Amino acid sequence: MDEQKLQDAIANPQNLGEMPDADAVGTVGSPDCGDMLRMWIKYADKEGRKVIDKASFQSFGCQTAIAVASLATQMIQGKTREEALRLKADELSADLGPLPPMKIHCGQMVEGALKAALEAESATAPLPTPAPSPATATGPTLADSLPGAAASSGRVKIVFDT
Ligand code: FES
Numbered sequence: 001m002d003e004q005k006l007q008d009a010i011a012n013p014q015n016l017g018e019m020p021d022a023d024a025v026g027t028v029g030s031p032d033c034g035d036m037l038r039m040w041i042k043y044a045d046k047e048g049r050k051v052i053d054k055a056s057f058q059s060f061g062c063q064t065a066i067a068v069a070s071l072a073t074q075m076i077q078g079k080t081r082e083e084a085l086r087l088k089a090d091e092l093s094a095d096l097g098p099l100p101p102m103k104i105h106c107g108q109m110v111e112g113a114l115k116a117a118l119e120a121e122s123a124t125a126p127l128p129t130p131a132p133s134p135a136t137a138t139g140p141t142l143a144d145s146l147p148g149a150a151a152s153s154g155r156v157k158i159v160f161d162t
Contacts (some may be wrong), residue, residue, distance in 0.1 A: 013070040
């Protein structure tokens with residue numbers, strides 16, 4: 001791993017911070033160390049192609065993750081969603097050189113957050129979920145006819161009118 005590049009990226013991380021007008025956000029936690037990373041993406045239309053206009057991140061994690069996330073948010077600018085989805089952790093962190101074994105998951109966490117954000121965007125493309133309506137399909141009949149049983153079973157979802 002290139003310590004100097006790591007130190008540079010940590011000392012001056014790019015694209016750090018929330019993006020209030022983002023189109024998509026993805027968050028992952030690392031099962032290896034409990035750190036977390038969140039990534040925001042904003043798209044733009046460039047010559048008829050939908051590309052990543054900018055990306056930002058917030059890290060509740062180690063310095064390697066911050067350095068890789070900083071590089072990744074710069075690397076994906078101008079790429080399409082499909083191009084960005086193809087990037088693997090070792091490509092995102094390539095500028096730092098090979099990560100030591102105990103830091104490989106840091107790069108994978110960045111890849112995970114990036115993919116979560118890229119996939120979140122496609123998941124939000126369909127119609128938004130309608131507001132939940134109070135238990136229409138299931139509960140009321142059963143709950144009304146068997147209030148004692150329903151309450152004691154602990155499996156009926158109680159919906160309060162607001
Ligand atoms: Fe776990 Fe880097 S993200 S040590």
